[in-house]
Amino acid sequence: MHLSPDEIIFWQLGFIKLNGTSVFTWALMLLLVVGAKLITRHLSTGLTRTRWQNLLEIIVTGIEQQIAEVGLSQPRTYLGFLGTLFLFLAAAALATIIPGYEPPTGSLSTTTALALCVLVAVPAFGIADQGLPGYLKSYLEPTVLMLPFNIISEVSRTLALAVRLFGNMMSGAMIIAILLTITPFLFPILMTALGLLTGMVQAYIFSILAAVYIAAATRTGTPGATLNA
Numbered sequence: 001m002h003l004s005p006d007e008i009i010f011w012q013l014g015f016i017k018l019n020g021t022s023v024f025t026w027a028l029m030l031l032l033v034v035g036a037k038l039i040t041r042h043l044s045t046g047l048t049r050t051r052w053q054n055l056l057e058i059i060v061t062g063i064e065q066q067i068a069e070v071g072l073s074q075p076r077t078y079l080g081f082l083g084t085l086f087l088f089l090a091a092a093a094l095a096t097i098i099p100g101y102e103p104p105t106g107s108l109s110t111t112t113a114l115a116l117c118v119l120v121a122v123p124a125f126g127i128a129d130q131g132l133p134g135y136l137k138s139y140l141e142p143t144v145l146m147l148p149f150n151i152i153s154e155v156s157r158t159l160a161l162a163v164r165l166f167g168n169m170m171s172g173a174m175i176i177a178i179l180l181t182i183t184p185f186l187f188p189i190l191m192t193a194l195g196l197l198t199g200m201v202q203a204y205i206f207s208i209l210a211a212v213y214i215a216a217a218t219r220t221g222t223p224g225a226t227l228n229a
Helices: 020-040 051-070 075-097 108-130 132-140 144-182 188-217
Strands: 009-013 016-019
Touching: 009 020, 016 020, 020 051, 020 075, 020 108, 051 075, 051 188, 075 108, 075 188, 108 132, 108 144, 108 188, 132 144, 144 188
Parallel strands: none
Antiparallel strands: 009 016
């Protein structure tokens, strides 16, 4: 078992490497795309529906409800981004039951890329909701002196997102590796289940934090909204 998929090298030519992080990330994205295509190819609006459609509707409805509870008034506007983010992280954790697979979230490069997606999405949704002048004005609230601190806050929370997800996934993998080394025949199933649970929890937390940041960016006109978020 590897602590990070970066350690797995499938192909190398000089300084160019094709490591496990890249392979498992693209394989996971391909799996999600193909799975979404297969599940949605025969959607029905009638009373007779397939089990896959029922499962899909339960997942979508659940994600919409969570987005609404965060404080975003139009959940469907943010469903594409936040839903995809959650499904990618959840699938990365669930796929660990496949022999030879290592979750790409065990690499700091992957978690940093996900955090950068949130960094770009927050102002994008904020500008779409408030307009460019209204969103930029939020950086000057409550006074102009807060401008550098608000900018630092944007960068630091992005870094915190990346490091938090990476640290939790790495620590989980390290604990499982240590326990499997000590008792290789006693804990494999239990540790695999624990890894799945940890991955799902981290997917939920990461997605909720992204939703909270977006909610703060789209409610800058509400007094105290930024502070409460």
